[in-house]
Amino acid sequence: MTFFTAISGLNAASKNLAVTGNNIANANTTGFKQSRAEFADVYASSVGGVSKTQPGTGVRVTNVAQQFSQGNINATGNNLDLAISGEGFFSLGTDATSDQPSIYTRSGEFKLDKDGYVVNNQGNFLMAFKPNGTTVADGFSSGVFQPLRVNAEQGSPVASSALAVSANLQSTQTTPVSSPVDPTNPDSYNHESSMTIYDSQGNSHIASTYYVSQSPGTPNTWEAYLFIDGKPFNVDGSLATLPLDGSQTSITMTFDTAGKLTAPLGQTSYGAIASTDIDPNLNVDDLAFSVDFTGTTQFSSVFSVNNLAQDGLPAGNLTGISVSDEGIVFARFSNGGSTPLGKVALSRFANPQGLTKLGDSTWAQSADSGERVPGEPGKGSFGTVQSGSVEASNVDLSEQLVNLIIGQQAYQANAQSISTENTITQAILNIR
Template identity: 55%
Template sequence: MAFTTALSGLNAASNNLAVTGNNIANANTVGFKKSRSEFADVYASSLGGVSNTTAGAGVRVANVAQQFNQGSLSFTDNNLDLAISGEGFFTMAKSPTETNDITYTRSGEFKLDKDGYLVNNQGKSLMVYKPNGTAVADGFSTGVTQPVQINTLTGLPSATDTVSLAVNLNANETVPSVTPFDPTNNNSYNSQTSVTVYDSLGSPHILTTYYVKGASTASTTDWSVYHYMAEPATPTARTSINAGTYGTAVAAPATTTTLPTPAVMTFDSSGKLQTPVSGRFALSDYTILPATGAAPVKVGTMDFFGSTQVQEKFSVNTMTQNGLPAGRLTGIDIDDEGVIFARFSNGGSQTMGKVALTRFANTNGLAKIGDTAWGQSANSGEPIPGEAGANNFGQIQAGALESSNVELSAQLVNLIVAQQHYQANAQTITTENSIMQTILQIR
C-alpha cells in the first residue's frame, strides 16, 4: 500500500534531517567529519524476480557515510595543538597505563595532565614512537609506541670532552723572556684564554689555555700550547690521574709537580695552521677529580681548526665546548614530522618521541565511537602505522587545529531539501487517506 511506501519515505527524510542537523550541530567541533545519508530503493521480489510493472515498495537508508575530506586549519597560540594536513589519524590510548585500548582521532586538542602526559580532553594519551636516544639522529623505534611524559623532566648535565677554539696569535709577538713556562708568571707566555667546562654532574670548572711562541724559521712558526684545569670555588689540590697534582686557586692558575708536555701548533708563512692539519689535539694528560663525586673531568680533544697567526692582536674568534650544566624545562616544540622536543634552560634539548600516525585501507569502514574518535572494525581493515610526511601520511602542523569540514551553507540547503522530501511523503499519506475515505463512503 502507498501508506507503507510513504512511511518509508518519511523515515528516510527523517534520517536525512537528523544527519544534516548533526552536521550543523558540529560545525565548530575540532576534527569532526560530516556525514551524509545514502538511500536505496526497495522492491518486493519473488522467485520469478521483479516484474516490469511492479511498483516500488519505498526507500531504505543504505548507509550514513562520513566524509573524511580535509578540514581547514585554524592556527592557535598553543604549540601543543596539533593538526594533520593530509591522511592519517592520531593514535590514542585509553590512558597512560592502558595502552592496548586504542582509538583514532583527527582532533589534536592536546594538553598536559597532572602527571605530565600529553592527553586530549577525554584523558586519552597521545601515542608516540619511542626514541632510540636523546637526539633526532639516533632515530625512533617505529614498531614501539608509548605515551609521552614531558613536564617532569630535568635537563640532564653533560660532561665536556671537546673544546673548540679558533684564535689569532699575533705574528709580531716575540719568544717570552722567561723560561721555562710557568703559568703563575705572565712573562713566560704570550697570551691566555679560559673556558668553563662541566663535569658529569653539571658542575663548572675552568680550563685555561696558554700560548707560548717558540722557534721561527723563514717558512714556519711554532707555538707551544699548555692547558690547565682548576675548580673555581675550592682551593684544595686534586690529584690528577695522568699528570701529577693540580692546584685549584682561581687567582693564580694551578701548576703541576711535573710539567705536562705541551701541544705544538705550527703555522706556515701565510699564517695558516699547518700542524696539526685537522686542528685537533688529544689531551689525555689534563684531568681533575671533582670533590662532588662526579666522574673525572677529562677534556680529550682541543680543536683549534680555523686558528691563524697574522699581524693582529691576539683574539678569540670562536669558543665552544660540548658540555652542559643541569637545566629546567622551558618549552616543548613539535616539528612537521611529529618529533617532540623538550627544551631546557641549559641550552640543551631532548627528543621525547615521534607522533605515531595510523591510516586504514577503508577509512569509511571505521566504527564511530563518539568524542570525535573512531575505532577499527572488520570493514576498515588492519591499521597501517606510519610517520608524518612518509608513506602517504600527511604533515603535522603544531599550533593549529583541523576545523570541522562542515560547510554550513551546503547543509542549510540540504536541510531545505530534506524538509521538502518529508513534506512530500506526508502529502502522499494525506492523498492515500483521502482515497481510502472516498472508497469507504461509496454505498
C-alpha cells in the same frame, strides 16, 4: 502501499535532515568529520523477480558515511595541541598501562594530567613509540607503544667531550720575554682564550688556552698550553710539574705563509684528566676531550676569538615541551639540552569509513575498517604532525545550508504525497 512509500521517503528525508543538522552542530568541533546520508531504492520482489512495471516501494538509508577529508589547520599557540596534515589518526590508550592503542582520533587537543601523561579531553592517553636511547640518533622502536609521559626530573648533565676554538693569532707577535707560561704573568704568553666546560656531574670548569709565539726562532709556529681552573695540564692529561718549570707539554700549531693553519688539522685529543688533579675534593669521572682549532689563522690583525664551542651541559630544569614535524616529542631544559620522550604513533586503516563511531571525535577498529597499520609521522603515506595547531572540522557550512534546503524540500514533497494519497482515498470512499 503508496502511503508506505511516502512514509519511507519521510523517514529518509528526516534522517538526511538529522545528518545535516549534526554536521552544522559540529561545524566548530575539533577533528570532526562530516557525514552524508546514503540512500537506496526499495522494490517488492517475488519468485519471478522484480517486474519491469514495478513502480517501487520507497527508499531506505543504507549508510551514514563520514567523510575523512582534511580539515583546515588552525594555530593555537599551545605546544601540546597537535594536528595531522595528511593521512593517519592519533593512537590513544585507555589507561596508563596500555601497550596497544584501542581508540583513534583526528582531534589533537592534548594536555598533561596530574601524573604528567599526555591525554585528551576524555582522559585517553596519547600513544608514542618508545625511544631507544637519549638522543634522536638512537632512533625509536616503531613496534613498541607506550603512553607519552613528561616527567619533571632534572635534565642530566653532559660532560664536555669536544671543544672548538677559532681565533686569529697576531703574526707580528714574538716570543714572550718570560717563561714558562704563567697565567699570573702576562709577559709569559702572547694570547689567551677561555671557555666553560663541564664534568660528569655538571660542575663547571674554566678551560684556558695560552698561546706562545715561537717567532723569530721558528716563524709561523705557536705553542698552545692548557690550564683548567688555573692548573696546568700536559697533552697526555697529567698535571704539569708544580711549581712550573717549563716542562709542561703543549700542542704545536703551524701556519703556512698565507697565515692558514696547517697543523693540527681536525681534533686533537687530550689524555684523561683526573678530577682530583683539578680539585682534591672533586670525585667525578675523568675529563676526556678533544680540541679542534679549525679556522684559526695567523694574520697581522690584532688577536681575536671568532668561535668558542663545547658540547657539555650542566644539570637543568624542565622548561617546556616541543614537538617536531616528524612527531618527536622533546623535553626542553634550562641548560639548553633536550631529551626525546617518544615519537607520536599514528595509525591508518584501509577503509576509514568502516571505523566504529565512538563519539567525542573518536573511532575504534572494526571488521569493516580493516586492521590497524601503525606508522611514524612523515614516513610512507602518513602525514606530518604540526605542533601548536589543531585540525578544524571539515564541515562546509554553506554546503550544509544548501543540503538543509534540499532536505526540507524532500520532506515536504513526501508529506505532500501522503496528503494527495489521502485526498484520493477520501474521494474513493465518498463514492455512492
